[in-house]
Amino acid sequence: MTVEALDDYPEPITSAKRAYQASLKLGCTKGADRSRAVLAMAKAIEHSFDDILEANTLDLEASKEMAVPELILDWLKLTPKRLENTVEILQRLGELSDPLRRIRNADYQIEDSQSYTQLMPLGVIGFIYEAFPDLGAIAAGFCIKTGNSIILKGGAEASHSNEAIAVVLQNAIAEVGLPPGSLELIPAEHGASIRDLITQDEYVNLVIPYARSSLVQQVMRQATCPVLKSAMGNCYLYWSLNASLDMVRWMIIDSHQSQPDPVNAIEKVLIHRQALPSSLTVLWNSLKEKGFEIRGDAELVEAFPQLHLAKEGEWGSAYLTKTVAFKLVDSLETAIAWINQYSSGHADCIVTESYQESRQFALGVNSASTYINASPRFSRNPSRGDSVFLGMSNQKGHRRGFISLETLTTVKHIVQGNGRF
DSSP: OOOOOOSSSSSHHHHHHHHHHHHHHHHHOOOOHHHHHHHHHHHHTTTTTHHHHHHHHHHHHHHTTTTOHHHHHHHOOOOOHHHOOOOOEEEEEHHOOOOOOOHHHHHSTTTTTTEEEEEEOOSSSEEEEEOOHHHHHHHHHHHHTOOOEEEEEEGGGGGHHHHHHHHHHHHHHHHOOOTHHHHHHOOGOOOOOOOHHHHHHHTOOOOEESSSSHHHHHHHHHOOOOOOOOSSSOEEEEOOTOOOHHHHHHHHHHHHSOSOTTTTTTEEEEEEETSHHHHHHHHHHHHHHHHHHEOOOOHHHOOOSEEEOOOOOGGOOOOSSEEEEEESSHHHHHHHHHHHHHSSOOOOEEEOOHHHHHHHHHHHOSSSSSEESSSSOOOSOOSSSSOOEEEEOSSSOOEEEEEOOOEEEEEEEEEEEEEEO
């Protein structure tokens, strides 16, 4: 999509103004038109694999020269499979029912009138992401589907990939007839900082940061717009005395299968102090065979010198790699207190055969979601259910838990009178 050369405003302000004007029109479009746009976006990505992968190669080469961390390179590297997954998610988004205009009864009624609520778009959403160029396309699909315009602000390490994807999507949106400005990209070469975007509260209605915790916290501190915090990693599992070793092993391994971002990966395991040492050794050896690095608290390292020591600061931060740290605790109550203090607070688990323990854990752990004898593995496009997810949020503010289409909507109250004066 060709964009006219703009005024003297810095790029984030210009993009925010354009996106705001587009959102006023986009929010009034028919659901069928928005679905058609998302399906056109899917088809456009599918037909542009070669161009996108070529741009991604440029980013990878430049990032390696700049000694970008391996973790970021993994997030950055696109493959045909990752792009195919992006296309599948966009196609599914396009086929889902319209999340807007759903009518619900209001909690209150006024005399001689009828009150109801309906879901409406938020307006303009800023999406700030570190690497993950394909996630920019998925976020755009979520926003267009829900009648929101989107401003993409990616990291410099993915500048070529982000621009290639944005151009493809903008052309698809323009061909369907949606308003210009529905999808904006702030290119890395403009030198605009994140602060320049997240302080445009006059135009931007929500900011979603998707990155390592340090960047998410930076956005939270600096933003004047509402922020929907996302979270990755540092999920806890409590291994009860009566629990199955095989269940623990499966849950840990399966939780790390979400690629390239292990959103709900179990990285910390709390073990009841009376657990059998032989069970621990069997589990650790099994995990090492799968490529995991095992760490332990001081007490475990003293008993098992082959373990690496998990330092104090590690219990409250995510590894985002195949690393799991183990710690001994005296009771379920102690485990719950530890999880509430150190977990990232979006997905924590328990393995137990006790119903009472499972209920105590589910109610006591202050996290967005709890898993009982079930893998917390995250999937953006689950095979069951009627939803697609952008990520996970660990805050109690705007929305908490899975970030779905409805997360990107708000409620409007409408009162219909009968004309009496």
